[in-house]
Amino acid sequence: MRVKVNPLLCTGCGLCELACGYHWDEAFSLISSSVMLYRAEEKKNYMGVIVKTEEDLFIGRPEGAAAIKLGELSRGGTGGGASAKPILIREACDLCESTTGEPQCVAICPHGALYLE
Amino acid sequence: MDSMYYGDTLIVDLDSGTTEEVDFVEADEAGPGLAAGLALYEKYKDADPIIFGSGLFTGTPVPAACLGFVLGRSPVTDELAVAPLNLFAGSEMKLSGFSMVVVKGTSAKPAYLWLHDGVADVHDASAFAGMDTWETTDAIRREMGESMIQVISIGPAGEAGSKLAAFSINYWGSGDTAAIGALMGSRNLKAVALRGLGMLDADDPEEFYTRSLELFAFARKDRGFAALCAALGAGDLDKWLEPIAHRARACFACPSACFPFVKYNEAPTVMESSDVEEPGMLVTSPSAALWLMDGGWEPEAASRALEAMAREGLDMVRGARELAGKPLTDLGQITRAVKALEGFAEAAWPSGEPAPAGLFGAWTPPLADADAWKLANMAGYVLGVCPTYLMLSEFDLEALAGLCRPATGVRLEIGGLADMFG
Structure with missing residues (x-):
């Protein structure tokens, strides 16, 4: 099981990032989440979601x-661009194992852009 | 209210280029959000400050908790007026470590304020003088090496003191219909740049989070302006924009994605990041778009006019109202017409009830029930929740206010909002 992303359903609200941050810190921030809204190319309205796991980044x-192995990223692979780098030092997604029900990011996404598979 | 960052207030003195943090204890009595902003204005009114602030829930997972504000004396009306900080500007401001920023004085040369990680610096913006808002946003992001910085900037119109000036949030204009952009220009404040990497604590995080999630169960989840147009009895903006529409975009934490992005410099079907650096415009002002649609403009030309106004740092609503009756198609003509705007039109919506004037201005759509309109604005700016979303969703305001106790340990009654506004 892993969290996957249908990026065309994403509206860029950032709730997934906030909910995941709450899972780790019981507070609200955008710095410790295993999920990251990619919004670095704002002028192009180019946005997506990146999920970090122990083995790879799932980049929507x-x-x-597609999932890209962390090793491939370190060799200059096709990550989410420069702004994806901070996610590499964050905790890997644990599917919110300490909570019941679906992962927080999946539960809160208003448009079903994140799902469990 | 120590939770949700209340207590950290920054005083910026542009005369000296210095900043100072103060403990604004009066906020506990005045109330949160805009109520605290009004009390701060009163406290420092001899300096006629510009106040940048955020609401109680701004930056948290409460539906549509994106809202911050800029408060100042409008050069148009000479009265206090508030303009919204939506998209990611309000939340990034809150997470930058400062819930309220009081800007006093006038800089000797163009300056910009850089807020991040609980640190505030006044930077020289002489190199940005004369730049439009797109150039300014790019220049500050380049200078700081960070593409997700939120930039509240003015363009040539604000620098020139035009009463049609408005600040812009990044590239997309703003709901500033009170010429706060001109006020910034008069203080030589070219921009405020924000990056929010802080953390907000709640008094009872589990209860606050759980009850916030419960609100999402009843939350509207629209895309585009359709619901807004229907509520106003206005034409369908989404259908009009459809031939050039790309994807709709939401403000921070909002289950609705009101703003359509339109592409006219490449095909709207292009989803990948292409070589076209500036493919189009995020349409953030339904009022401005309605004026142009009703005025007979074609969607592409209208969108180019909105882009031109956002770049110049002009109020798109009043600008579009002036342009409405003379539809143009040629880009050169559009650019010249935008630069020639004088600002004689009032900020208003082309349909629905007349927009009430006063503190809140014409950013939010008019309602037939003026009391309900005022209540939505008061609740929105105090709590940090988009008032337009509150109006459309018909949210239970008492349930929303009920989140105040787990958030801060202090109760807030909707019935007490009017007292906060005198």
Whole structure:
């Protein structure tokens, strides 16, 4: 099981990032989440969601979604661009194992852009 | 109210280029959000300050908790007026470590304020003088090496003191219909740049989070302006924009995605990040778009006019009202017409009830029930929740206010809001 992303359903509200941050810190921030809203190319309205796991980054970009091994990223692979780097030092997604029900990011997304598979 | 960052207030003195943090204990009595902003204005009114602030829930997972504000004396009406900080500007401001920022004085040369990680600095913006808001946003992000910085900036109109000036949030204009942009220009304040990497604590985090999630169960989840147009009895903006529409975008924490992005410099079907650096415009002002649609403009030309106004740092609502009756198609003509705008039109919506004047201005859509309109604005700006969303969703305001206790340990009654506004 893992959290996947349908990026074309994403509206860029950032709730997934906030909910995941709450899971880790019981507070509200955008710095410790295992999920990151990619919004670095604002002028192009190019946005997506990145989920960090122990092994890879699941990158949901508008042109498609794919998992990229962390090792490939360190060799200059096709991550989410420079602004994806902070997510590499964050905790990996644990599917909110300490809570009942679906992961917080999946539960809070208003448009079903994140789902469990 | 120590939770939710209340207590950290920044005083910026542009005369000296210095900043100072103060403990604004009066906020506990005045109330949160805009109520605290009004009390701060009163406290420092001899300096006629500009106040940047955020609401109680701004930056938290309460539906539509995106809202911050800018408060100042409008050069248009000479009365206090508030303008919204939506998109990610309000939340990033809150998470930058400052819930309220009081800007006093006038800088000797163009300056910008940089707020991040609980640190505030006044920077020289001489190199940005004369730049439009798109150039200013790019320049500050480049200078700081961070593409997600939120930039509240003025363009040439604000620098020139035009009463049609408005500040812009990044590239997309704003709901400033009171010429706060001109007020910033008169203080030589070219921009406020924000990056929010802080953390907000709640008094009872589990209860606050759980009850916030419960609100999402009843939350509206619209895309585009359709619901707003229907409520106003106005034409369908979404259908009009459809031939050039790309994807709709939401403000922070909002289950609705009101703002359509339109592409006219490349096909709207292009989803990947192409070589076209500036493919189009995020349409953030339904009022301005309605004026142009009703005035007979084609959607592409209208969107280009909105872009031109956002770049210049002009109030898109009053600008569009002036442009409405003379539809143009040629880009050169559009650019010249935008630069020639004089600002004789009042900020208003082209349909529905007349927009009430006063503190809140014409950003939110008019309602037939003026008391309900005022209550939505008061609740929105105090709690940090988009008032337009409150109006459309018909949220239970008491349930929303009920989150105040787990958030801060202090109760807030909706019936007490009017007292906060005198």
